Amino acid sequence: MDKISRRDMTTAFAALLAVLALGATGYMLIEGWGFLDAVYMTIITLSTIGYGETHPLSDGGRIFTIALILCGIGVAAYAFSMMNALVVGGRLTNALRRKRMQAEIKKLENHYIICGGGRAAQTIGAELSRIGRPFVVLEKADEPCRRMEERGWLVLQGDATEDRLLAQAGLPKASGLFLCLPNDKDNTYLALSAKITARKDLRIVAAQVAEEAGTKLLHSGADALVNFGYISGMRMASEMVRPATTGFLDSMLRDARSDYRFEDVEVKAPDGFTLSELMAGGDQQWPVIVAVKTAEKGYEVNPEGSRRVLPGQTLVVLGSQAQTANLRRKVSA
Template sequence: MKGVLRRRWPRRISRRGSESRRRLVSGGLEPVERLVTGLAVLTAILAAGTTGYVLLGLDVLDALYQTVITVSTVGYGDPENVGGRYQLFTIVLILLGTGTSLYTIGVVIEMLFEGRLDDHVRRRRMQRSIDNLSGHSVICGYGQVGRAIATAMGDHGTEVVVIDRDPDIHSDDQLLVLGDATNDRTLRDAGVERAKSMVLALDSDVDNLYVALSARSLCPGLFIVARANSAGAVPKLHQAGANRVINPHQIGGSRMAAIALRPGVAGYFEEVLRRTDQDVRLLGHRIPEGSRFVGRPLSELQLAQQTGCGMLAIHRGGRWLNNPQGGHPLAVNDELIVLGTDEQLSLALALFESGSPPVA
C-alpha cells in the first residue's frame, strides 16, 4: 500500500500544481468571464456615480455626464460652488472608476493580442452547431483512443461531438466542447440528451464510471460504450449503465494474436469493419418488441432470397449463435448480423423494418 501511495502521490501533486498555476495565471476566471465581470462592475460604478451626483444636487443628465468624464479621467471641470462632500465623492469615484476601466481595457487587450476573442467567437459558433444536432455520438476524451474513434465514426458519416478538458487541444475540425465530462452541464452542452450513442475514452476508470452514471440519468435510452483500463472496472461500468465495455489492451492483444495465427481471416474482417470503400459491409439489426418475426423461424425471413445477404450470427443475451440455421426461432432483442453490399443491406434493412410495429 505504501508503495502504491508513493507512486501515485507525485502525479496528484503535479496535477494539483498545474491546476493551481492555471488559476493563478487566469485569476480563477476565463478571460471572457473577467471581461463580463469588469463591464458589470464598471456599469455599477457609472450607475452609482450618477445617483450620487443627483443626490448632491445635479440633474440626471448632468450627473451622468459628470460621472463619465470623471471615470474616464477627462475632467472638463466641476460645477461652481461645490462642497466638501462633492469633492470627496469625486475622489472615491475617480479611484474606483479609473481602476475598473483600466482593468476592463487590459482584459480586452489581452483577448485581442492572444486571439482569445476569436477563439470565444468560434466556440460560440460551434456550440450553436451542436445545439442543432440530434442522433449524433458523443466522445469523452480526445487522446489517441478518442481520436481513432472519432476518425472511424466520421468515415462512416456519423456526426461526432468531442468532450475534452485540455484547452490546448486541436480537434481537427471536430465539434468540440471544452470542459470536464464529469460535469452534467458539459454533457448537456454536448447534446447528450439528444445523442444516439456515447463513447467513454477517458484515461481514468473512475471518470468513465462517473460519466456513465451521469449520462444514463440524463438520457436513459443512450447507447454507451465505455473504455476499461483494468479487468476489475468492467463489471462496475456495466452496473453504472454502460451497454458495452471494451478493454483496449485486451482487444489489441487478441487482434494481434489473431493476425499472427490467422492473418487472412483477421485481415478480411478488419478491412470490412474499418474501410468504407469495400464492396461488402456488415449490418447489425435488433428485433424490436412487437415485430411479426418474433417467435418465427429464421427461414421465414427469406433473407438470402429477397436481399442476397448472408446471415453470419445472432446475438442474444450476451451469447453469440454463429451460422444460425433456418429453423432457429427469433426473439425480442435478437441482434442479427448480416453481410452484403450496400444495395443488399438496404434491402435487408427494409425487410427488417417491414416486420417492426408501426411508430405511434
Template sequence: MNPYQKLALAISSLMVIVIIGTVGFCIIEGYSFLDSFAVTISLLTTTAIGYGSMIPLSIPGKIFTLVLIIVGVSMVAYAFGTIISLVLEGQIKNLMGRSKMHKKIAGLKDHVILCGAGRVGYHVISRLVMEKVPFVVIDKNEETTKKLMEEGVLFINNDATKDEVLVEAGIKRAKGLITALAGDADNVFVTLTAKELNHDIRIIARGDLAESKPKLIRAGADKVISPSVIGGRRMAISILKPVSVDFVETLIHKKDFEFEIEEIITSGSSPLIGKSLQESQVKQQTGAMIVAIKRKEDIISNPGAAEVIVTGDLLIAIGTRTQLAKLEQLASTRNGKVYGSY
C-alpha cells in the first residue's frame, strides 16, 4: 500500500467512526446533532471537554458507547500511528513533492509520455533529459519511481494500460508516446488506448517478438523498435565496420560532439522551395549537408544536385549547431532532432 492509500485509509476511517457515533447518539439517546458530535469526539480523544456528564442512560446507548470506544480509539491510534510512521519515513515530504509533481504534469504540453522505466526505458529517459525534452514517465514499480523522484524526473506511479492514467499523464496534450513495457501485449494495449484518446499522437512501441510488430502497427504504432534486433545488427556491423559505427555513435549520441543530425521541414515561404539542391546552394550558404529528404512516405537517400525541394519536404541534414541553425532559418520551420540507432 502506497503512502497516499495509507493516509487516505486512516483519515477516511476516522471520518466514518465520527459519522457513525454522531448519528448513533442522535437516534439512540435523542441528543441534538451538535451534542452527539461533541460526545463522539470526546470519547474518541478520551477527553470529556465538558461533556462527561452526558452519559448514555439506555442499555442500547451503553452498548453502543462501549463498541464506539473500543473501535474508535483503535482507529485513532491507527491514524496517529500512520501519520507518525509517514513523518519518520519522510513520506510526508514525498507526498508534498508528489502534489507539486502532479501540478507540473498537469501543466505539460507538447511533451512525451514514456510508459515503462525498465532497462529500455532508462536509456530513453537519459536521452530525453540530455535533450531537455519535456516528458513524464508512467511506471507501476515503486522502487523504480522512487529513484525517478530522487533524480527529479516527473512520473506517475501507476499502470500505463489504464485509460485514466494516460489521461492524467496528459495524453490529449502530448505530441509523442514511447511504450517500452516488458510485455508486447501490454505495449499493444497501451498503443490502442493512446490512439483512441489522441488520434494525432506519434507512438514508438517496443516489440520483442517478431510477430508483435504487425500487431503494434495495426494498433496504431508509427514505429516499432525491437531492442534485440537492433542490438544484433549493431554487434554485426561493429565487427565488420568498427570505425564507421564509432563515428555514427559519436555523431548521434554524444551531446558535446560538434556535429549533429537534425530534421527540418521546409515551409511554403522558404526561398528553397522550387529550387534544386545545386541552385539553392544550401552547402555554400549554411555549411550543412543534406543527406536525405523525406517526401510524404518516400525517403530520398543521398539526393542528387538536381533534386528539387518542395513544400513539406523533411530535410535530414548533418552539420554543426551553427550550420544547422542557418539551414533551419533558411527553411523557416523547425521540426526537431532525429535520434537514430545503428
C-alpha cells in the first residue's frame, strides 16, 4: 500500500475502534452491563444484523442506541468498505508481494541499481534481465512501477535521491549504478551521494541531458556518461552510411533468440598467457577476442595470437553467453 492508502486505512479503523469503545462504554454506564454484553450489543447494532437486544433496554439505553446507529453505522460501513478494497481490490496482495520483493533485495550482492523508470531505464532493465544480471529499479511514479513489477523485476517505489531508498536497494553491496533520472541536477546529486556510502569499486553510468552537465557529473563521481543527443545522432549517421554493420549490432541486442554480446573479460590469472594459449581447445568453445585494453595504451584492436595478456588487462570479446562464461573461468584460474 502507498502512503495515502495506509493513512486512509488507519483513519477508518481508528474511527471504528473509537465507535466500538464509545458504544461499549455507553451500555456499561447506562445499563450496567458487563464488558462482553456491551461489546456484543455494540457490534450487532453497528453491523445491522438484527439479533435483538442482549438485555431489555431502558429508555436511556434506547436513546443511546438510536444515537449510536445514526453516528456509528456510517463509520462502520466506511471501515468495512476499506477492508473490502484492501482484500478484493488487491492492495493486500500488493503489500505482501512487495514485502517478499524487499526480502529478495536484501539477499542481493554485486547487483545493479537503476535509478529512474523511463524508457532508458526500462531498456537497461530488459538487457540486464536478458543476460541474467541481478538488478533493482527505483522509481517514483505508480504506472512505471506497475509495468516493471508485472515483468517480474525487483522494484522499489519512491524518490531515488533519498538515502533511505538507496540503502533499501542494497547500495553498499551493489557493483553498478545507473543514473537515469530526467534531469542532470538529480543525477549529479545521486553520483555524489553514492560515492560516499557505496563500496570503492562501484561503477556509475549516468545519463547526460545538457551538454554543459558532463563535467559536473564526472567530478561528482560518474565513471561514464551517455549523451542521448550525441548517441542518437551517431546512430542515425551509422544507419545511413553503414547499415549492414548497424543491423548486425542491432540484431544482437533486439533479437530475443540471440545471446551473442560484446563483453568485457578481466584477466585475473597471476602468470598471464598468450592469446594462442588462451584459445586452445576448440574454436567453438571460445568467443572472438576483438581487442585488448590496457591502462597504458588503451585499446589494441585485433591482437595477434602471440600477444601476451597480463593480470589487470581486459579482453573485449564477441560471443555467446556460454562462450564468454568459459573464457571468464579460464582467465580467472
